[in-house]
Amino acid sequence: MKTYRIAVIPGDGIGKEVVPAAIEVLNKAAALDGRFQFEWTTFPWGCDYYIETGKMMPDDGIELLKQYDQIFLGAVGMPELVPDHISLWGLLIKIRREMQQSINIRPAKLLQGLPSPLRQPHHFDFIVVRENSEGEYADIGGRLHSGQEEVAIQNAVFTRKGTERAIRYAFELAQSRRQHITSATKSNGITHSMPFWDEVFAQIGKEYPAIAQTSNHIDALAAFLVMKPESFDVIVASNLFGDILTDLGGAIMGSIGIAPAANLNIEGQYPSMFEPVHGSAPDIAGQGIANPIGQIWTGKMMIDFLGYPEVGTQILNAIETAFAQGIKTPDLGGTATLREVTDAVLHELT
Amino acid sequence: MKTYRIAVIPGDGIGKEVVPAAIEVLNKAAALDGRFQFEWTTFPWGCDYYIETGKMMPDDGIELLKQYDQIFLGAVGMPELVPDHISLWGLLIKIRREMQQSINIRPAKLLQGLPSPLRQPHHFDFIVVRENSEGEYADIGGRLHSGQEEVAIQNAVFTRKGTERAIRYAFELAQSRRQHITSATKSNGITHSMPFWDEVFAQIGKEYPAIAQTSNHIDALAAFLVMKPESFDVIVASNLFGDILTDLGGAIMGSIGIAPAANLNIEGQYPSMFEPVHGSAPDIAGQGIANPIGQIWTGKMMIDFLGYPEVGTQILNAIETAFAQGIKTPDLGGTATLREVTDAVLHELT
Numbered sequence: 209m210k211t212y213r214i215a216v217i218p219g220d221g222i223g224k225e226v227v228p229a230a231i232e233v234l235n236k237a238a239a240l241d242g243r244f245q246f247e248w249t250t251f252p253w254g255c256d257y258y259i260e261t262g263k264m265m266p267d268d269g270i271e272l273l274k275q276y277d278q279i280f281l282g283a284v285g286m287p288e289l290v291p292d293h294i295s296l297w298g299l300l301i302k303i304r305r306e307m308q309q310s311i312n313i314r315p316a317k318l319l320q321g322l323p324s325p326l327r328q329p330h331h332f333d334f335i336v337v338r339e340n341s342e343g344e345y346a347d348i349g350g351r352l353h354s355g356q357e358e359v360a361i362q363n364a365v366f367t368r369k370g371t372e373r374a375i376r377y378a379f380e381l382a383q384s385r386r387q388h389i390t391s392a393t394k395s396n397g398i399t400h401s402m403p404f405w406d407e408v409f410a411q412i413g414k415e416y417p418a419i420a421q422t423s424n425h426i427d428a429l430a431a432f433l434v435m436k437p438e439s440f441d442v443i444v445a446s447n448l449f450g451d452i453l454t455d456l457g458g459a460i461m462g463s464i465g466i467a468p469a470a471n472l473n474i475e476g477q478y479p480s481m482f483e484p485v486h487g488s489a490p491d492i493a494g495q496g497i498a499n500p501i502g503q504i505w506t507g508k509m510m511i512d513f514l515g516y517p518e519v520g521t522q523i524l525n526a527i528e529t530a531f532a533q534g535i536k537t538p539d540l541g542g543t544a545t546l547r548e549v550t551d552a553v554l555h556e557l558t
Numbered sequence: 559m560k561t562y563r564i565a566v567i568p569g570d571g572i573g574k575e576v577v578p579a580a581i582e583v584l585n586k587a588a589a590l591d592g593r594f595q596f597e598w599t600t601f602p603w604g605c606d607y608y609i610e611t612g613k614m615m616p617d618d619g620i621e622l623l624k625q626y627d628q629i630f631l632g633a634v635g636m637p638e639l640v641p642d643h644i645s646l647w648g649l650l651i652k653i654r655r656e657m658q659q660s661i662n663i664r665p666a667k668l669l670q671g672l673p674s675p676l677r678q679p680h681h682f683d684f685i686v687v688r689e690n691s692e693g694e695y696a697d698i699g700g701r702l703h704s705g706q707e708e709v710a711i712q713n714a715v716f717t718r719k720g721t722e723r724a725i726r727y728a729f730e731l732a733q734s735r736r737q738h739i740t741s742a743t744k745s746n747g748i749t750h751s752m753p754f755w756d757e758v759f760a761q762i763g764k765e766y767p768a769i770a771q772t773s774n775h776i777d778a779l780a781a782f783l784v785m786k787p788e789s790f791d792v793i794v795a796s797n798l799f800g801d802i803l804t805d806l807g808g809a810i811m812g813s814i815g816i817a818p819a820a821n822l823n824i825e826g827q828y829p830s831m832f833e834p835v836h837g838s839a840p841d842i843a844g845q846g847i848a849n850p851i852g853q854i855w856t857g858k859m860m861i862d863f864l865g866y867p868e869v870g871t872q873i874l875n876a877i878e879t880a881f882a883q884g885i886k887t888p889d890l891g892g893t894a895t896l897r898e899v900t901d902a903v904l905h906e907l908t
């Protein structure tokens with residue numbers, strides 16, 4: 209039996225509640241399958257740790273994490289206590305960068321038993337491939353002058369390597385799915401980085417003549433996710449555009465609280481990190497009513513990534529069956545607690 | 559009787575169809591009111607003009623336009639024939655910049671008689687104030703190296719003056735509406751321009767203690783427009799974020815084809831430009847089925863801006879009454895032609 213050593217960072221807020229719930233589900237799924245098991249090691253890093261130590265994680269945190277097969281993270285951030293630029297750049301974004309998790313993937317799918325806020329959601333099932341290491345999040349820029357003369361500059365940096373990597377990954381994914389890729393651009397308004405993005409998309413597209421290729425401006429694309437989400441298969445987007453489109457993906461599914469995500473090191477030299485789209489939701493933390501589905505579905509993505517997609521499918525089926533019975537947390541209009549939803553998923557997993 | 563001299567640029571595609579329709583409605587509204595009339599002067603600029611002359615507008619185009627009270631524009635762009643960076647930057651964005659139309663406003667409102675794609679749209683009625691002269695559309699940047707080493711850099715430039723102007727305009731607008739403002743930010747990921755934006759928002763906010771003030775990251779905000787659009791009053795956003803949010807606003811109203819917009823020179827030294835959110839839609843151009851409502855509603859915004867808000871309200875009421883009778887173009891699921899929709903609005907305007 210194979211054992212996977214997973215570094216667990218519950219993080220802040222509801223992360224501390226949904227991570228243990230998801231671990232229960234993943235353990236049961238592994239036990240039922242019988243081919244593999246998990247060994248979980250928890251690191252208590254995050255805003256509490258920062259308040260105690262002045263750091264979001266210890267100095268050797270990245271080195272420690274490198275010893276694990278994968279990272280399973282809850283949520284990071286307590287903006288009332290610790291400014292975002294410290295909490296996120298000291299933990300979440302730091303791990304993405306230092307572990308070269310340069311691809312972020314986030315599926316959006318109409319789940320059985322879960323009404324979408326869209327009147328006619330048809331049966332959408334798409335996945336957003338987000339460049340996860342550069343672009344608009346380059347953290348380069350600064351300010352000049354003060355008072356009325358002040359100017360702030362932000363540089364977006366798109367490298368050939370980073371752009372090709374994301375776009376090529378998306379084409380490969382489209383090849384294993386419904387053979388359709390959509391590129392998010394804005395080259396009509398953003399006149400240097402986005403024409404470059406378009407060129408790389410067109411060039412790599414030539415290697416995949418069998419795949420239907422579309423390019424949409426981000427404004428139109430955001431609207432299309434509301435008007436006709438069923439027309440997308442794989443969407444490839446820059447760091448910022450991917451961020452926006454995936455929250456929209458969560459919204460049309462019914463709640464950000466169910467949207468899963470993976471930060472992948474596709475070269476395999478470092479662990480990948482599995483972390484849901486939602487944040488730490490300090491307003492509802494500690495009440496036992498957080499939605500665990502985003503974290504559970506994120507765990508399913510980790511199992512898929514480890515090479516057991518049939519097991520992943522069983523988890524998603526269990527989620528859908530639980531929803532079909534009306535067992536839902538308040539963010540989805542239900543009255544169930546985190547515990548009840550977790551138990552329902554565990555129960556359906558057989 | 560006051561006469562307003564309006565420069566009309568129908569532009570490309572469906573712009574040539576919807577602009578004359580809107581002019582009929584505006585003329586009737588003015589005649590019914592009796593206090594003012596329009597004198598329309600049409601300029602045949604756009605992609606056809608470019609194909610003939612090599613320019614989107616003549617060299618003295620901006621000087622010519624300055625002689626008019628306002629500009630009424632249809633749509634610009636024929637990407638199959640003329641690259642966007644030529645058509646848009648040679649006409650639409652050029653006018654916005656050279657006329658210092660630094661504020662773009664775009665309302666989104668659940669119209670009577672028009673089902674939203676949202677299952678429970680409640681009664682949203684918000685307006686996005688978009689910075690329209692700088693930010694992510696600064697057109698500054700470039701490339702270094704070639705082949706595998708190539709890097710593209712895009713600079714977003716936020717000035718104190720431009721940022722303050724947009725945010726202050728939005729606060730003033732909120733004061734005349736429901737006293738609530740939401741700022742679109744992304745300072746957790748975009749670490750120079752967006753913290754600057756947040757600072758300016760907080761600082762100007764101190765001058766308006768009676769106005770409820772919220773700041774949301776653009777990813778969450780996009781999701782909120784789907785989940786709870788009724789919770790917004792005035793949203794203030796950078797050039798790019800405003801662009802994305804207003805297409806989403808069109809989508810939740812039922813079609814981009816009805817969303818109106820105004821590019822305002824709030825200092826009043828140059829004309830403002832009234833131009834709907836939708837583009838030239840080459841795929842349906844010339845068939846008489848384009849939706850004229852976006853252009854008509856844009857005309858209503860021009861009438862409001864000229865100082866006749868009661869007349870503007872009558873136009874919007876006529877639109878809603880026409881919709882309530884089921885008279886809709888195909889993009890809204892109806893079967894009416896552009897002519898039929900225009901006639902219905904004209905008929906309801908009494």
Ligand SMILES: CC(C)[C@H](C(=O)O)[C@@H](O)C(=O)O
Nearest residue numbers: 396397427646650651801835
């Ligand atoms: C055509 C394009 C450059 C433009 C913009 O992004 O400003 C359009 O999308 C708009 O919103 O008016």
Ligand SMILES: CC(C)[C@H](C(=O)O)[C@@H](O)C(=O)O
Nearest residue numbers: 296300301451485746747777
């Ligand atoms: C917290 C924030 C920096 C982050 C991002 O924008 O990457 C989040 O929104 C996400 O999508 O994981």
